[in-house]
Amino acid sequence: MKAFVLRATGGLEHTVVAEVPDPALPGPGEVRVALRAAALNHLDLFVIRGLPGLPRAFPHILGADGAGVIDAIGPGVSAVQPGDPVLINPGISDYTCEFCRAGEHSLCVDYGILGEHHPGTLAELITVPAHNVRRVPKLEPALSWVEAAAFSLVSLTAWRMVVTRAAVQSGEWVLVWGIGGGVSLAAMRIAKLRGARVIATSSSDAKLARARELGADFTLNHQSLKIAREVRALTGKRGVDVVVDNVGETTWAESLRSLAKGGRIVTCGGTSGPKLVTDVRPLFWHQFSILGSTMGNAAEYAAVVEQLGQGHLRPVVDAVYPLEGAREAFERLDRGEQIGKIAVTIAG
Numbered sequence: 428m429k430a431f432v433l434r435a436t437g438g439l440e441h442t443v444v445a446e447v448p449d450p451a452l453p454g455p456g457e458v459r460v461a462l463r464a465a466a467l468n469h470l471d472l473f474v475i476r477g478l479p480g481l482p483r484a485f486p487h488i489l490g491a492d493g494a495g496v497i498d499a500i501g502p503g504v505s506a507v508q509p510g511d512p513v514l515i516n517p518g519i520s521d522y523t524c525e526f527c528r529a530g531e532h533s534l535c536v537d538y539g540i541l542g543e544h545h546p547g548t549l550a551e552l553i554t555v556p557a558h559n560v561r562r563v564p565k566l567e568p569a570l571s572w573v574e575a576a577a578f579s580l581v582s583l584t585a586w587r588m589v590v591t592r593a594a595v596q597s598g599e600w601v602l603v604w605g606i607g608g609g610v611s612l613a614a615m616r617i618a619k620l621r622g623a624r625v626i627a628t629s630s631s632d633a634k635l636a637r638a639r640e641l642g643a644d645f646t647l648n649h650q651s652l653k654i655a656r657e658v659r660a661l662t663g664k665r666g667v668d669v670v671v672d673n674v675g676e677t678t679w680a681e682s683l684r685s686l687a688k689g690g691r692i693v694t695c696g697g698t699s700g701p702k703l704v705t706d707v708r709p710l711f712w713h714q715f716s717i718l719g720s721t722m723g724n725a726a727e728y729a730a731v732v733e734q735l736g737q738g739h740l741r742p743v744v745d746a747v748y749p750l751e752g753a754r755e756a757f758e759r760l761d762r763g764e765q766i767g768k769i770a771v772t773i774a775g
């Protein structure tokens with residue numbers, strides 16, 4: 428089959444569309460999906476540049492997000508049948524460890540993500556556990572393959588951050604940094620679904636205009652404005668209840684300065700760098716909570732797919748490329764020009 432692979436870590440120059448062996452036919456409890464589209468995430472760029480011990484072998488098939496048609500099912504699978512259109516949850520858990528037994532699949536001791544720890548979705552075929560797929564919900568107008576592929580990783584991640592970890596309530600103030608990013612945009616939309624008031628930031632006025640169309644109550648350009656000062660002005664000096672910060676090093680101090688007493692800051696990563704400096708004095712005095720979050724569990728995935736089925740959280744697609752253009756697609760992601768998801772179609 429054709430796949431977009433990494434031949435060595437270091438950069439996009441090591442990526443290529445190549446002919447690779449088909450994945451194995453599905454074993455017990457597994458399904459094989461003929462992919463129709465895949466979507467890009469910042470995670471893929473981290474894998475391309477190199478993470479400790481990853482990937483485990485080359486050539487490595489990239490891509491966490493994808494959607495397609497069930498091509499074959501293994502023994503014991505009854506929830507889906509060949510021909511069914513499915514979304515794929517990119518998080519792979521063993522379903523046997525103490526955390527999985529407690530329903531916390533993204534805390535699994537053997538947790539892995541497609542395209543990072545396992546062969547990815549930028550390929551014609553992928554074999555995954557059956558509990559990682561769900562039928563594509565029927566919508567009017569119907570979801571495109573590209574929209575279906577763009578849904579899972581950011582929606583699941585943002586749901587756990589906003590609903591489970593930060594427990595955003597109706598009427599609360601939420602600050603979301605870098606609204607061009609897929610998780611940030613999904614977090615804003617989920618916070619709006621929860622009835623929160625959302626302040627979104629970006630360095631691009633065009634992205635801020637789009638954010639207002641998509642539900643942001645207030646938008647701030649973080650290139651030209653001191654965010655904490657603006658947040659104090661917007662909230663009558665109070666600050667926000669929750670900050671969603673996936674930027675990291677360059678934003679952390681302003682995030683802490685933007686919080687109301689008792690505020691929560693939730694993060695699933697740092698696109699600007701991993702080392703955060705936290706002054707302990709406001710942390711304890713104002714009783715802030717710092718919350719880490721990664722992907723989500725099976726119940727959270729079911730919840731976001733149900734939201735999609737009700738017409739919410741339909742992915743915003745920024746640009747679409749053919750599989751042969753996947754490197755160009757990653758170059759666009761790397762330049763940070765997008766608002767919403769960049770996707771790749773797979774001919775099949």
Ligand SMILES: [Zn+2]
Nearest residue numbers: 521524527535
């Ligand atoms: Zn587990």
